[in-house]
Amino acid sequence: MSHDLTKFIHKHPGGQDFILLAAGKDVTKIFEAYHGQKQHHNLQIFRMGLLAGQDVPSFPPPDNFSLTLKRRVNDHFRLLKADPKQSPGTRRRYFLTALGIWILYGLQGYCLTAVHDGSHGAIGRNPVLWKLLLMGHDFFVGTSSTLWTYQHVMSHHVFTNVDGFDADIETSEVEFRRIKESQKYFCFYQLQSIYSPLLYVLLGCTVRIEDLLYYFTSRRGPLKVNPFTFQQNIIFWGGKLFFLMTRIFLPLFWGVPLSRVISAFFVADFTLSIILALIFQATHVVDVAAFPQVNSKTGNIDVDWARLQVETAQDYGHDQPLTTFFSGSLNYQVVHHLFPYVAQEHLPAVAKIVRQTAKEYGVKYEIKDNLWAAIGGHIGLLKLLGTPPHSD
Template sequence: MLNQERLSLEPILLKTETSGLADEEDCGRSVSLEELRSAHTSKQAWVSVDGVVHDLTKFRAQHPGGSDFISMSAGKDVSKLFDTYHGLRQRRILRKYGIGKLIGQDLPTFPPADDFWLTLRQRVDEHFELAKIDRKHSPNTLRRYALTVLVICCLYWMQWTLMSPSWSFYSISVAYGVALAQYCVSAIHDGSHGAIGRDPRLWKLLLIGHDCFNGCSSTLWIYQHVMSHHIFPNIDGFDTDIETAKIGFRRIKSTQKYFDFYRLQALYAPILYVLLACSVRMDDFIFYFTKRRGPLTVNPFTLSQDVVFWGGKLFFVLTRIILPLSLWGASMTRVIAAFFLTDFTFSIVLATIFQATHVVDSAAFPRINPKTGNIDTDWARIQVETAQDYAHDQPLTTLFSGSLNYQVVHHLFPTVAQEHIPALGPIVRQTAKEFGVKYEVKDSLWSAVGGHIGLLRMLGTPPSSH
């Protein structure tokens, strides 16, 4: 009873505490946007939360989530990012580090949490409390990581030591790509959200696999996925997942200029998704040297981040190209063919899982209010309305996708281990229904993919003014 009382009071306390925090620290000095943005060095780490600037330089080494997350957040407004991963206790700790009020606005803001979000969060807290489950504890998920790594290593060894006939050699290449994709949707994804265990050393270990196995930067992935997409899903200019070039190969939002070749994008775009991994690796170097990732400044890499970035690239080239050629004496033809077959498979599996969740015809693409520069819809409602779930009654799809077929649930509660996510689906669905929030759940993966193709067709149709 006491626990339920505490849970029911926490949303009210959080509102009061947040308001009090800003009021209490308004008396501090004024901090300009330029000052905040420049405070992202090894000697200075400032962040803004709800208009209050905090100096976390000394706290960085003590941060339970690891110092790297402070280093990456430094110089930025992290209001919603903080709320997503922290609670009332962390708010109280944050008070100690306030140094003044931010003059100006770095990012669009959301209105205060409404009754939908407060009710939903309370119900989910009660679910874990009553079931006596730690939302981050999942031995089954850890076993899955270990099994996936074992499969990856075994497939790699089989491919280059057995020198199988062509049909089995290339079959192993395909299986290798599928296994790498599984590591992405499970270990890498969970590590980036701190959604497994409470030790940041585990999260970092899991993330290193992205650099070494896939040749893609885990640090830049966090900027893209955790600090951008999860905070501003489908919001043009702030969600790096829907960032497009002036003349992109596809049109996925109405704000893009239309070109005649988009008429066929529903046919050719899914084929080009095989180049996803190659594109990410090339972009890594661009973002690393330009210090930009969409709307976000990429802060100077720490020594450990640099070691992982460059060491991962070297390990990837060494294991995928150099060792097969030099150590096992494989022909260049086989090495190149295996590389691209694995890469294409890896890319298609990930593109299928990710494109079927947000870039679909049933998802909202919220706009910034041009008068205020802010967002008029509550953050939690946006998380629900900009995504779609699928195949809730298909355990194999849930396993295959790393529970990302519960995309809405994951966006609302990103720190929950994937094993526990399906149990939250009915809670979210019922609460959304009560508060009139549109919650889209497709019957299967293929109907969800159909929503993506539908969006490509819709936006590939010439606008009436064209």
């Protein structure tokens, strides 16, 4: 079903940015994840008609697990008279993280909390706040928040671990590692469980270079990138200029030796990169996670979307407040994927509902004891797919 939101875009409570990103795309599951029946009813006013054909797979209608889980979580917040998007504790975390940026020159906390929450509108109900948080990705990290939103929200969160549609597991013909069965095998993959984690230090530099490629080709993995607005262009190029000025040129101008500037840059960047890479890889690219296939006959996905979110990820360290704090609540990855609009502070309570409902409906919900066990699952997958095929 297609809808014309031209007259509504400036009235959208979530701001116009998300609608502009979604223009011309099938965002059915994103809409359902963030909205309820009232918004679904209101959307029908703007209905244009049915589209012929499709460029991405569709999912079957929500099953009893999905419907029951959503109802129970909604009831949870209604009984508590709590707003799932409001979280004073998370705002305090933002402040402490921002303070840490200036004191320690470290950015991992910002990426794991503010940027991530901003991309989902998962803190407060003010789109201006979300945009400001996201802009930190451009100005403090040097990577595009617009392209990140395409990758993370519109690709990864919809088609989690689905080969060909999840930008997070997109691979070229020859990669430094093998993370899915569809990739061609090369003999050097036998050592990938050893060298891959070491190469994760290059994540930040790689993403900044890829930003330019995606910007000029108007593609982000499997998704077509809509033309950047004037504001998005200012943020994209202004962010990269600000990043280079503050990280490289200003220190040189102030008389800091070039060797110290370069070494400080790479130490900070390598540290940020490996922390982010391991935390994200330990949730989806693991040996217990499913990698669903598109039905070759129908072109669609046969698994209910909510079930897919539970079975393509793993949680860890649910009873470890420090793990939750330093991972930006990404240790509740399954819960976050099911309810991306819910603020971090509420995820532990929602996790109990998810766990009980998954048990009732026979849905596999994997929870590791701690981060190290979760990382072990990632290393396990690298070892498994690094083994030569048909070797006995």
